Amino acid sequence: MSGGRTTADQTDQGRFALMARWWRRALAYDGDERDTLRIIGKSTLAATLAWLVSYVALDARSPAFAPFSAVLIMQVTVYRSVVQSLRYVGAVVAGVAVQAALGFLAGPDLLTFVLVAVIALAIGRWQVLGAQGPQVATAAFFAFATYTSASADSQRLRALGEIVLLVLIGCAIGIAVNVLVAPPLRYRGAEYGIRGLAHTLKDLLADMYPVLAEGVPDQDTTGGWRSRAARTGGMIGQAWWGLETSKESLYLNPRRLLRRYRGHPGFQGYESVLGALERTLYQVAALTRGLDRSREEEGEALGPFLRRYAAFLEAAGEVAAVLTTLDETTLLPQAKRLERLTDDAEARRDDVVQETRERSLSLADPSMPYGILVTEATRLLEEFRYTSRVLLEVAQDAERSSGERKQRGRSAGGG
Known part of the structure; x- marks a missing residue:
């Protein structure tokens, strides 16, 4: 018998390592892992309280409806819990009403069940009910079972x-628990989305500029860049979802009234930055297509041009690196640094343009890659400039608001 570890042992150790890392992240900082634990704990508490009320206090015949409802409407934001609970209650009322109307009119037979199913499923398609639409039929079927088990109309x-x-x-219990027990307030969700996209951009640029500095890339390399740039669509969608969730977390949330949350700069600036990053990634995708096309251009001018272009992409990567550490607590110095790095990137872009002039490279000839690459570099630079300007305005507004609050506090204390 071999003394080495089997594949199954290695697989188990890998799973344990993944679980250990998951728990370390959950305990170390506020992220998706801790959100998962928070939702599980709050759902358990809400379900337990609902069961106690329905089973112990009311002695209901079907007490499971209460804890099931409490868990179902436990969402990542208070606002979403309220919206989903309204839709869920509407779906349940509709399903029970359909069963009550047809049951008392036609009696509890098979034809009645068929009619209940058809009407409930049709109502469940109503867009107003959203994701809770299927609950119309579920409630109707449970109501039908309850209806047939009773002997008298009053029962x-x-x-x-x-x-x-x-x-x-x-x-009601689910919403109360979500509001009163660590209500989710996702101010930083917008930052996380921007950081994720910026990391993708930085990593892609970091892979591109060293290759371009050495000469013309091969087809496999440029094709890989194009594929990576094309795969950013899913990340962009996730970033926008994170921003919308962050905005939703403010609605109906009592924690936003606390003093430490009043200085938040808001989401309008982050929304603009996220839009600029989205456009930037599209520009990089177009840029990779231009680089792919540049392989078709022969001549001694292409190598020096690409070296200049590599310097520009390196400077652009420095701009993206700042966005990977975006933090509202240090937004003003970050915005100023972003502005300086954007100036550096613009200087590198100007070097690229100067290279085309010195070598008399045509920027207007559509058969040549130079004009396309310079255009994409300019557009990329415009998005960086816009991003730095937006963040600087947001940071300055936040600083002014903070100063005004401190001044009012000192005035009130002196009075």
């Missing part, structure tokens, strides 16, 4: 009303 009415009551109780 049936009471049972159907109890379903609606339990759902209301569960939703």
Whole structure:
């Protein structure tokens, strides 16, 4: 028997290592891992309280409706919990109403069930109910089962009303727990999205400029750059989702009234920066296509041109590196540094243009790559300039607001 480790042992160790890293991230900082633990804990608390109310206090016939509802509407933001609870209650009421109307009119037979299913499924397609649409049919089917198990009309009415009551109780408890127990406030979610996109941009540029500095890249290299640039669409979508979630987390959230959250610069600036980063990544994708095309150009002028272009991309990567560490607590110095680095990138772009002039390279000839690459560099630079300007304005506004609050505080203390 071999004394070495088997593949299964290695797989188990890999899984344990992944789990250990997951728990270290959850305990170290506020991120997705800690959000997961927070949602699990709050859902457990809400479900337990809902069960106690429905089973112990009310002695309901179907107490599980309450904890199920409490868990179902536990969302990543308070606003989303309220919206989903309203839709869920509407779906349940609609399903129970369909069953009540048809049950009392036609009786609890198979034809009635078919009609209930058809109507409930049709109502569930209503866009107003959103993701809770399928709950119309679910509630109708449970209501039908409850209706058939009761013997008298009064018992049936009471049972159907109890379903609606339990759902209301569960939703109310779920919302209360989400509001009162560490309500999610995702100010930093917008920053995380911007950092992620900036990391992608920085890494891509960091791979490009050393190759260009050495000469004309081969087809596999430029094709790889194009593929990486084309795959950023999913990350862009995630970044926008993070921004929208951050904005949603403010609605109906009592934590935003606390003093330490009043100095937040807001999301309008981050929204502009995220839009600029999205356009920047598209410009880089176009730039990689231009570099791919440059392989077709022969001549001794292409190498020096690409070396100048590599210097520009290196400077652009320095700009992206600042965005990878974007932090609202140090936004003003970061914005000023971003402005200086953008000036450096502009100087490198000017060197590229100067190179084309010294070597009489045509920027207007569409059959040559020079004009395309200079145009994409200029557009890339414009987005960086816009980003630095937006962040500087946001940081200065935040500084002024903070100064005004401190002044009011000193005035109030002196009074």
